[in-house]
Amino acid sequence: MSQDCNACHEYQMLNRRRFLGVSGLAGLSALAAPAWLPRVAFASSHISGRDVIVSIYLRGAADGLTLVPPFGDPAYYTLRPTLAIPRPDDLANPNPRAIDLNGYFGLAPAMAPLLEAYQAGTFAIVHAAGSPDSSRSHFDAQRFMEVGKPRDPSLYTGWLGRHLITANQADPNAVARAIGIGYQLQMTLQGGPKSLPIPDLTNYGLTGPSGTRTARLNYLNTAYAAATDPLRASAANTYNTISVLNSINFGSYVPQGGAAYSNSSFQRALRTTAALIKADVGVEAVAIDRGGWDTHSAQGNLVGGSLYGTMTDLATGLQAFHRDIVQQNWNVTVVVMSEFGRTAAENDSLGTDHGHGGVMFLMGRNINGGLVHGTWPTLSSLYQNQDLHVTTDFRDVLAEVVALRLGNNANLSTVFPGYTPTFRGLTT
């Protein structure tokens, strides 16, 4: 099987890179390179033609009508007498008001940190976006989106995993093509080659007595080479990835552009992802989760509330990543999605229940930003009499990124089987 060969190949490449590292190439760059860069720094041109993708999943069904309030739609205020974000011009309202984006849509006050990227033209919003499937199950809806096709029980790989299967490896030296920040590899990445879940990039190594570490690793490498898949492939990827991650000094990484990441787990994931991208070790895709969006009661859009805190973490994290990565001209596209939106009307617990249409975000220097994309279906006509309609299929958004930012237009029918996407002009 090819995975055997891949494992050997990876190992050889790693050694070759080490050789390059001590033989001059890195010697030159070491003069200028920051201390956190891997000692094995090498030419950084492998991926210049393709973006690294950072896929962020908001688990629990984020309330798009709060994140990006449609303040120009009068029905919004009828449906949400308590929870609606006040209009930007509602000066009599004592609560913080929406931040006007285009006279119709706004950002929730907690999302204000994203205004900077929006105004820079590198942050785009797609409203009334989501899956056409009617499921209101978190788990089914997440699965359908992550595999890239609703209701196909025979699909066990994710859309991004299939992109990686079909796309030429961007950096021939890379031993890790995708990393899912977490304990389980996200469904989005399942099936992809050289893809691993890693909870914390800064802490990924074999413990125990250092004197025998190499010998113990060699034992594991030998034993797992004969193991059954998926353990065999997973062990080979682990073995190779340990070396790469340990060559990056995450601890002394200094974010650029005035980026200030907090110590939340989401922002630590973004910060270490930024360091990983700049280390240029050939990782093509990173999946990050942010939970906490299932706001059935007391959702708390205002300062001190639950949703306020969650939105703040999302927005300040993306702002930092924007300054640190996008503003520094790294070729990175960020996509942000959630399994579905929430009911258009608030419930009597001051929360919202499982809905349908939601909101997606895109960020990157080649994103057609500063715009709210999509077709607004209005809230005066509701899906199943209770939710925002979906007018942009999530696959239209993701397929455009795969085709035009990840260079894999040829394989869209594999990445999104059974679907012919329409590009919406989200990329430049």
Add this chain to the structure above:
Amino acid sequence: MSILQAPKHYSLIPPPEMKPTGGRIPISLVGMINRTSFGFTQAEHHRALAMGHAAYLNEQLNHETIDDSTLNTRLAGAEFPTLAMTPELLSAVNTSDVQNQIIRSRLIRAVFSRRQLFERMVDFWSDHFNIWLFEDGIAGNQKTWDDSTVIRPHALGYFPAMLSASAHSPTMLDYLNNNTNTATGPNQNYARELMELHSLGVDGGYTQDDVIQVARCFTGWTYWGGSTNPSSIRYTFRFNAGNHDNGQKIVLGNIIPAGGGQQDGETVLQILAAHPSTANYIAKKMLRHFWGENPSADHIASIAAIYTRTQGDIRAMMRAVLNTPFNQPWEAKLKRPFHHMASALRALSATVTTPGNLQTQMTSSGHLPFNWQTPDGYPDTIAAWSGLLLPRWNFGASLMNSSFSGVSVDATVTGLLAGLPAPLTAVAIVGRINNLMFGGTMPANEQIALTTYLLPNAPTSAKIREAFGLAVGSPAFQWA
């Protein structure tokens, strides 16, 4: 070059969709012990050999007959004062103390209970009726009560009784927001998960309208708050008639007449428990946990038929799952990280005086008990758990390096190596590891690799301990 060629590693034809599995394996007595316990031990193996396969299974299925007094004495002691507390008493204890005790007792029970199959069932149902212990709300203090009144009494009992107990559990009602589900402000969260996750399964044939109707039936199902008098009823189930929607409902085609009060919810529970989708869903989930990920439709139907015939007798279903005529060969099951850790502690006869020192390890493996946030419970697939191997490797090293204070393994001739002739040889040590941890089924290549690790010099005690640690991280020890 004039012809554009795809690089070698570029596959033009996508590979077929393959669900990751570990393949199929014949099940041996060693394998059966691994499937019905938190890990093989040599003592259990000898006992099962002496009793015979059928009698051993019968004993494990009739867990009440197994003497567990040593464990119970420990659980009743000063280490775990909250386990037997009532809701009122639990509410007065520091939340973190209650949380730590239920987590630590979970590990102690998994490792040291003689009712091993029962503890595996507790693990299974704790995921099925998952409650996140760290949720804002009452779970931190009150999950212990749910554990002792919902999960444990019914783990090998009758499913309808467990479903009903869960529906009356204050912690579950709080976790899934039913305490805010009222006639004027219905909240669908519990109603949906009750059908999707607890009974019918997501494809079990209910509609969004059923969710709305079931939510109406459960309006007013809540618990008495923390300032109620008498204090003895605090955090116990309460039907608040004033918040109940007394209109007629139609659930899965059944008319529930107006004016039913609390009986509306009770009727829903009966409808769900008797529904063929529930029989199918529970049967499938059990097979996936104990037999393998891809049971056939016939196999599932055979277990579901027992559910229907016995009105949800979990013990009868498990007897069939474990004695299944489809049992040659079984599908490989990857130990989940908690199972992996417990199995190492069991096989190596570890002494665990301070289980709290293993909590960080459980967290870093992604499998701290009761720490799955969403109501679907920890995943149960190879694909979910095969990616993160490093904590499994590191656990072996840390355990044998005495990194967990209060957790010890005696890997010397006074302990695990007792009876081996001096001088100790690499071959003899690996042979002992094979017997203790694998019941003699350690693959030859892994034996050779481990022997090679111990050679060429006479093995030092440090190196012997490392060899045990490596065996914990070895491929074969990951499979149940």
